[in-house]
Amino acid sequence: MLNPVTSAFEDILRGLLPSAAFKDDSAPYLTEPRGRWAGQGIVVAPSSVEEVSAVVRACADARVSIVPYSGGTGLVGGQLLQDGPAPVVLSLERMNRIREVYPSENVLVCDAGVILADVQKAAEDVGRLFPLSLASEGSARIGGLLSTNAGGVNVLRYGNARAQCLGLEVVRPDGSIWHGLTRLRKDNTGYDLRNLMIGAEGTLGIITGAALKLAPRPVGIGAAMMAVPSPQAALELLALAGERIGDGVSAFEIIHRQGFDFLAEVGPKIKQPFAEVPMWCVLIDVGLPAGLQPDAALEELFSSAFEAGLVTDGVIAQSHAQRAAFWHIRESIPEANRRIGPVSSHDISVPLSTVPAFIERGAQALAEVGAFRINCFGHLGDGNLHYNVFPTQGLSRTDFETERPRVKQVVHDLVNEFDGSISAEHGIGRLKVGDLERYSDPAKLAMLRAIKDALDPQGIMNPGAVLRQQG
Amino acid sequence: MLNPVTSAFEDILRGLLPSAAFKDDSAPYLTEPRGRWAGQGIVVAPSSVEEVSAVVRACADARVSIVPYSGGTGLVGGQLLQDGPAPVVLSLERMNRIREVYPSENVLVCDAGVILADVQKAAEDVGRLFPLSLASEGSARIGGLLSTNAGGVNVLRYGNARAQCLGLEVVRPDGSIWHGLTRLRKDNTGYDLRNLMIGAEGTLGIITGAALKLAPRPVGIGAAMMAVPSPQAALELLALAGERIGDGVSAFEIIHRQGFDFLAEVGPKIKQPFAEVPMWCVLIDVGLPAGLQPDAALEELFSSAFEAGLVTDGVIAQSHAQRAAFWHIRESIPEANRRIGPVSSHDISVPLSTVPAFIERGAQALAEVGAFRINCFGHLGDGNLHYNVFPTQGLSRTDFETERPRVKQVVHDLVNEFDGSISAEHGIGRLKVGDLERYSDPAKLAMLRAIKDALDPQGIMNPGAVLRQQG
Numbered sequence: 001m002l003n004p005v006t007s008a009f010e011d012i013l014r015g016l017l018p019s020a021a022f023k024d025d026s027a028p029y030l031t032e033p034r035g036r037w038a039g040q041g042i043v044v045a046p047s048s049v050e051e052v053s054a055v056v057r058a059c060a061d062a063r064v065s066i067v068p069y070s071g072g073t074g075l076v077g078g079q080l081l082q083d084g085p086a087p088v089v090l091s092l093e094r095m096n097r098i099r100e101v102y103p104s105e106n107v108l109v110c111d112a113g114v115i116l117a118d119v120q121k122a123a124e125d126v127g128r129l130f131p132l133s134l135a136s137e138g139s140a141r142i143g144g145l146l147s148t149n150a151g152g153v154n155v156l157r158y159g160n161a162r163a164q165c166l167g168l169e170v171v172r173p174d175g176s177i178w179h180g181l182t183r184l185r186k187d188n189t190g191y192d193l194r195n196l197m198i199g200a201e202g203t204l205g206i207i208t209g210a211a212l213k214l215a216p217r218p219v220g221i222g223a224a225m226m227a228v229p230s231p232q233a234a235l236e237l238l239a240l241a242g243e244r245i246g247d248g249v250s251a252f253e254i255i256h257r258q259g260f261d262f263l264a265e266v267g268p269k270i271k272q273p274f275a276e277v278p279m280w281c282v283l284i285d286v287g288l289p290a291g292l293q294p295d296a297a298l299e300e301l302f303s304s305a306f307e308a309g310l311v312t313d314g315v316i317a318q319s320h321a322q323r324a325a326f327w328h329i330r331e332s333i334p335e336a337n338r339r340i341g342p343v344s345s346h347d348i349s350v351p352l353s354t355v356p357a358f359i360e361r362g363a364q365a366l367a368e369v370g371a372f373r374i375n376c377f378g379h380l381g382d383g384n385l386h387y388n389v390f391p392t393q394g395l396s397r398t399d400f401e402t403e404r405p406r407v408k409q410v411v412h413d414l415v416n417e418f419d420g421s422i423s424a425e426h427g428i429g430r431l432k433v434g435d436l437e438r439y440s441d442p443a444k445l446a447m448l449r450a451i452k453d454a455l456d457p458q459g460i461m462n463p464g465a466v467l468r469q470q471g
Numbered sequence: 472m473l474n475p476v477t478s479a480f481e482d483i484l485r486g487l488l489p490s491a492a493f494k495d496d497s498a499p500y501l502t503e504p505r506g507r508w509a510g511q512g513i514v515v516a517p518s519s520v521e522e523v524s525a526v527v528r529a530c531a532d533a534r535v536s537i538v539p540y541s542g543g544t545g546l547v548g549g550q551l552l553q554d555g556p557a558p559v560v561l562s563l564e565r566m567n568r569i570r571e572v573y574p575s576e577n578v579l580v581c582d583a584g585v586i587l588a589d590v591q592k593a594a595e596d597v598g599r600l601f602p603l604s605l606a607s608e609g610s611a612r613i614g615g616l617l618s619t620n621a622g623g624v625n626v627l628r629y630g631n632a633r634a635q636c637l638g639l640e641v642v643r644p645d646g647s648i649w650h651g652l653t654r655l656r657k658d659n660t661g662y663d664l665r666n667l668m669i670g671a672e673g674t675l676g677i678i679t680g681a682a683l684k685l686a687p688r689p690v691g692i693g694a695a696m697m698a699v700p701s702p703q704a705a706l707e708l709l710a711l712a713g714e715r716i717g718d719g720v721s722a723f724e725i726i727h728r729q730g731f732d733f734l735a736e737v738g739p740k741i742k743q744p745f746a747e748v749p750m751w752c753v754l755i756d757v758g759l760p761a762g763l764q765p766d767a768a769l770e771e772l773f774s775s776a777f778e779a780g781l782v783t784d785g786v787i788a789q790s791h792a793q794r795a796a797f798w799h800i801r802e803s804i805p806e807a808n809r810r811i812g813p814v815s816s817h818d819i820s821v822p823l824s825t826v827p828a829f830i831e832r833g834a835q836a837l838a839e840v841g842a843f844r845i846n847c848f849g850h851l852g853d854g855n856l857h858y859n860v861f862p863t864q865g866l867s868r869t870d871f872e873t874e875r876p877r878v879k880q881v882v883h884d885l886v887n888e889f890d891g892s893i894s895a896e897h898g899i900g901r902l903k904v905g906d907l908e909r910y911s912d913p914a915k916l917a918m919l920r921a922i923k924d925a926l927d928p929q930g931i932m933n934p935g936a937v938l939r940q941q942g
Contacts, residue, residue: 102822102823102824104706104710104823104824105822105823105824105854106713107822107823148659149659149663151657151659155656155657156656159634160657162663163630163634170914172914172917172918176913176914176917177914178912178914178915178918179912179914180912180915182890182892183822183823183890184820184821184822184854184890184891184892184895185626185820185823185852185853185854185855186622186626186631186820186850186853186854186855186892186895186896187820187892187894187895188619188620188622188670188892188894188895188896188897188898188899189892189893189894189899189903189907189910189911190670190899190907190911190915190919190937191667191670191671191675191918191919191922191923191937192620192633192663192666192667192669192670193915193918193919195663195666195667196662196663196666196667196922198663199659199661199662199663200662200663204662216713216714216717216718218717219717235575239575242577242687243687244760244761245760246687246689246690246759246760246761247687247718247760248760288717289715289716289717289718289719289763290715290717291762291763291768292760292762292763297762349655349656349657349658350655351573351576351578351654351655352573352575352576352578352654352656353573353575353576379657381656382656382657383576383655383656383657384656384657419653419654419655420655421653421655421657421658421659421660422660423658423659423660424655424657424658424659425657425659426659427659428659428660428661432660436660436661439660440660440661441649441650441651442647443641443643443647443648443649443650444649444651444661444664446643446647447643447649447662447664447926448661448662448664450925450926451662451667451922451925451926452662453925454921454922454924454925455918455921455922466661466662
């Protein structure tokens with residue numbers, strides 16, 4: 001059984017940490033971006049791995065649970081604990097130093113509390129690229145990004161957060177420190193603890209530092225938006241882009257007209273790239289080595305694709321500003337979705353070649369539940385769709401409270417039928433624990449549980465996230 | 472306590488498997504490439520995941536241990552059990568089907584017993600590349616390559632075996648099957664079991680199938696050998712190549728003159744590329760997208776490097792045959808090493824920027840132990856050196872039996888001082904269990920042990936590999 005934080009326990013923590021580690025206002029840490037759940041507990045912000053270790057050791061001794069708190073941008077409730085004994089919310093915000101940069105090794109070592117945009121900037125300062133990029137990069141912190149194995153727009157080329165990490169420093173649930181901050185590219189000495197901690201959502205330990213992989217900065221950057229007649233054509237265009245531009249394709253996003261309609265209805269304001277808004281379009285981003293021209297490469301791609309009937313219209317960015325405007329459209333869609341208010345949102349993936357069939361079947365299945373607007377968009381290159389279901393115009397999400405569970409289940413059942421994932425990049429948190437149980441192979445669930453029990457035998461680390469709390 | 476295979480237990484297995492699954496001659500399975508250890512036990516070769524499951528379940532019931540056997544090419548004794556109760560040696564050789572190829576998804580799904588060269592060929596047949604490549608690719612099988620997280624020559628560009636895998640099918644130590652053969656690029660649903668199984672050397676379960684990631688085939692292929700004045704210059708050349716050729720650099724191998732001297736002394740016969748054999752040279756392999764010429768790119772690289780004093784001589788392959796001849800040199804060095812007979816061989820990595828200092832310090836430290844010839848070569852792009860210590864001419868490895876442990880410790884202590892790895896790509900097997908204990912962070916060791924005990928509570932899976940056998 002876990003114990004709640006008491007004032008006596010708080011006194012213990014005050015003896016371990018300087019007063020700067022305690023927050024006057026805990027409210028911001030006890031809410032989340034969509035305002036769906038409220039957290040509880042006291043907030044402490046240690047400034048070193050030793051302080052984190054001391055806090056965790058005290059919690060382990062007292063069987064008080066810990067909720068690691070990074071940027072607070074997660075969408076599945078992994079960063080707050082609504083029920084049960086009040087936890088210590090351990091914020092990483094004061095562990096925000098870039099520790100070392102090794103440009104000749106393409107490595108950057110930093111505290112887990114560094115904000116993603118600051119890592120991107122530090123890489124840029126030495127002529128390198130840190131390719132992880134997503135909408136919340138101005139507030140998301142490295143520890144949370146790794147703990148949730150964040151995705152974003154450059155996964156197609158550079159992989160997800162997991163692929164950007166070489167080593168970790170982790171405080172274990174007993175307070176001991178794993179010094180795993182290696183800069184090595186190859187190290188086959190024992191089980192892969194790094195990847196076990198990445199994506200564990202703070203349930204196996206607290207990531208306090210990371211050695212991150214940098215990439216060369218592509219020399220020529222370009223982008224285009226192309227209208228495609230169908231999702232199948234978009235897939236074929238993706239394959240054609242791979243053949244023609246190779247590794248140079250860094251992002252390949254699909255957008256349905258519904259996204260443009262929402263932007264027109266509620267904003268944010270965008271500049272319309274097409275004379276006539278197409279039913280489907282893609283945003284292609286390329287980064288090429290010296291000797292290749294992005295504009296020329298995209299023009300050639302467009303010509304071949306047009307000849308093959310894969311595109312009907314297209315705009316190639318003529319400037320960095322126009323490229324940014326394309327990305328502004330893409331990044332504004334989630335905000336437009338929020339303003340409309342979804343009945344149900346889904347972060348799903350299916351095998352790449354089945355995306356068109358999934359989209360068709362999804363629309364059919366939902367039509368049987370009711371009249372909805374579907375905004376399906378996202379990282380087509382990764383088979384990752386943000387598949388969001390909205391009320392028809394004039395109605396609001398509150399009109400669909402009773403339908404919501406059914407909508408969710410229809411979508412997730414279909415994803416499961418397609419051998420897909422009900423959480424492609426957001427993680428499980430507390431929101432999807434039931435879905436994980438429902439759709440996972442029993443052997444997988446047994447291993448998840450065995451690992452949790454082995455590495456956190458008291459169950460104090462982020463209880464109830466990923467796996468249901470036991471006992 | 473584990474039980475040995477008895478004839479009564481063999482009868483049980485004969486009831487579970489067809490007679491084709493039993494080998495008349497077990498000898499080849501009980502030896503290893505360097506002939507250092509002898510295995511024991513009976514050999515069975517199931518032909519399906521269900522048969523593997525049945526064997527494992529029977530072993531679990533009888534507490535008989537299992538040694539998974541793939542291509543048998545491992546160099547650290549992970550594939551045979553010399554001491555203790557005789558195990559079942561479970562060969563994957565009859566699970567050798569390519570199950571499905573999805574060219575449009577860049578995915579290939581196969582049995583774990585497929586030979587690497589056959590996967591490469593199947594990828595080529597659909598115009599794709601399976602980039603994992605190493606000297607033993609004609610006999611190494613996918614299950615073993617994944618279980619040891621094999622490296623090879625293309626890690627610089629494509630990553631190690633881990634990076635080529637999307638999903639796994641695994642038989643757990645209780646015989647249950649984890650159906651994790653996903654083709655998804657993104658799936659954040661629970662702990663990363665795939666990467667935990669990859670590199671676990673068969674100690675947590677048996678990989679029976681894999682979904683592998685294919686890559687587009689580069690359009691223009693080229694190679695060059697360049698003489699460099701020092702390892703530091705080689706590193707700077709690597710950085711320059713990254714700036715000029717970007718992701719297109721697929722391999723960057725360093726070779727010391729000692730390798731050429733050994734080849735001249737004992738063969739295999741090679742064609743000498745340089746007029747005068749340099750002290751250090753590198754072999755650079757590039758694969759470029761359409762629109763870029765490999766020869767031109769390598770010539771430009773050479774010119775800039777020559778101007779900067781980073782290279783003194785160079786030969787750019789003028790044909791596929793010449794490129795193959797360069798690679799023949801590189802791939803013949805291990806054979807020459809075997810013919811000379813090392814006092815001690817080391818598969819190590821250090822942080823990239825410290826490679827030159829490591830090479831210098833290594834020579835100094837070994838000079839204090841005795842007179843040796845050092846053949847240091849390998850995957851410089853990954854900071855991975857094959858650092859092998861040989862007797863001076865006229866003496867043989869048997870003259871150094873007493874010095875061997877000290878040589879080994881001097882090298883590994885130095886690797887440890889450099890925050891390096893004592894097994895960059897070969898794994899731990901049984902050979903390096905003591906080294907793993909000696910050089911690992913205690914928190915890491917505690918986690919390895921906890922995971923092993925949680926996932927294989929009876930300790931029947933490849934006992935004594937990676938971790939010392941307990942109890």
